[in-house]
Amino acid sequence: MDLLGIETSCDECAAAVVRDGRQMLSNVVYSQIEEHRRYAGVVPEIASRKHIEWIDDVVARALQEADTDIGAIDAIAVTHRPGLIGSLLVGLSYAKGLAIATGTPIVAVDHVHAHLYSAALEHEISYPHIGLLLSGGHTLISLVKAWDEFEVLGATIDDACGEAFDKVAKHFDFGYPGGVAVQRLAEQGDPEAYDFPSPSLHKGQHPYDVSYSGLKTAVVHQREQFRNPRCAESDANVAAAFQRAAVDIVVDRALRAADDHDCKLLIAVGGVAANTYLRARLDESPVEALYPSLSLCTDNAAMIAGLGYHQFQRDGANSLDVNASARVRAFRAAYP
Ligand code: KG4
Ligand code: ZN
Numbered sequence: 001m002d003l004l005g006i007e008t009s010c011d012e013c014a015a016a017v018v019r020d021g022r023q024m025l026s027n028v029v030y031s032q033i034e035e036h037r038r039y040a041g042v043v044p045e046i047a048s049r050k051h052i053e054w055i056d057d058v059v060a061r062a063l064q065e066a067d068t069d070i071g072a073i074d075a076i077a078v079t080h081r082p083g084l085i086g087s088l089l090v091g092l093s094y095a096k097g098l099a100i101a102t103g104t105p106i107v108a109v110d111h112v113h114a115h116l117y118s119a120a121l122e123h124e125i126s127y128p129h130i131g132l133l134l135s136g137g138h139t140l141i142s143l144v145k146a147w148d149e150f151e152v153l154g155a156t157i158d159d160a161c162g163e164a165f166d167k168v169a170k171h172f173d174f175g176y177p178g179g180v181a182v183q184r185l186a187e188q189g190d191p192e193a194y195d196f197p198s199p200s201l202h203k204g205q206h207p208y209d210v211s212y213s214g215l216k217t218a219v220v221h222q223r224e225q226f227r228n229p230r231c232a233e234s235d236a237n238v239a240a241a242f243q244r245a246a247v248d249i250v251v252d253r254a255l256r257a258a259d260d261h262d263c264k265l266l267i268a269v270g271g272v273a274a275n276t277y278l279r280a281r282l283d284e285s286p287v288e289a290l291y292p293s294l295s296l297c298t299d300n301a302a303m304i305a306g307l308g309y310h311q312f313q314r315d316g317a318n319s320l321d322v323n324a325s326a327r328v329r330a331f332r333a334a335y336p
Helices: 033-039 044-065 085-102 111-121 161-171 179-186 213-224 232-260 276-283 302-315
Strands: 002-007 012-019 023-031 075-081 106-110 129-134 139-146 149-155 265-269 288-290
Touching: 002 044, 002 085, 002 302, 012 044, 012 302, 023 044, 033 044, 044 085, 075 085, 075 111, 075 302, 085 106, 106 111, 106 302, 111 129, 111 139, 111 265, 111 302, 129 232, 139 232, 149 232, 161 179, 161 213, 161 232, 179 232, 179 276, 213 232, 232 265, 232 276, 265 276, 276 288
Parallel strands: 002 075, 075 106, 129 265, 265 288
Antiparallel strands: 002 012, 012 023, 129 139, 139 149
């Protein structure tokens, strides 16, 4: 069974064709980074306008690269939440139009859930495992019990992990997105040079929740102390100490979650899963750490088509009145 996946929840305009939930026949991503770079972040209005311009071409390319056409597609899987509402509506409306015009069923897919499924496109996955989603928009530690069942154990209470990297990168004038540039500078510094704060838990807060707003402020204060004179060495040390703190916050909690829930496997996804310090920490931990290829770690439509296949098999098609929603569905584990 071949599914066409469509993903437009943020700034990637993506389409893919996936056979039987796993075999990627095509995986096309048009990145909008250049459109947003000079604003140092994603501008929602620009994102949705670019999706409108590009979606037709992206879908045509995905079908062409898969050597198929819409008549041979069994269902269209499309992201309907969470994300930027204007961007989501472009992909969802396009999918509905295509469905009506061709009589193809549609399946509405949750973007966060699809990220947690993404490793299954390349690997045999065992359950339960810890799913760690770290991107510019999301920071989630989840207990994944089956392909269709997961609980969010912890999440950020303010900035996402990638957003913290990007904010620090902006402070260093590294451009957007700046996570990789911060990592490169950090590689030249001493991570122990400063002890940046790790957020303390407040009463009633979930024990695996994380926070990044205080860390970014501490980095800015620390760097300002070197204003006169500031040297390359102190900048590298600040970047290294920031990276250590930013990654340790979430890795410590994720590893504790693995231990508490008796999970031997941890799957890290999202753009920050490319971070070398994060990988080193996970690789030396007692759990087995798995990372999908980078093209599946970041936003893509193959994960949407992959998860959509299983939903379609189990539940059939969604009705055409399915709506978009900006909000993350509450998959929270009950606590306390
Ligand atoms: O999943 P992703 O491509 O996109 C969305 O958030 O939609 O993640 C991008 C984020 C950015 O914040 C970027 O700075 C961060 O991932 N990132 C990194 C690294 N590579 C990408 N952060 C730290 N270290 C990296 N090597
Ligand atoms: Zn994403």
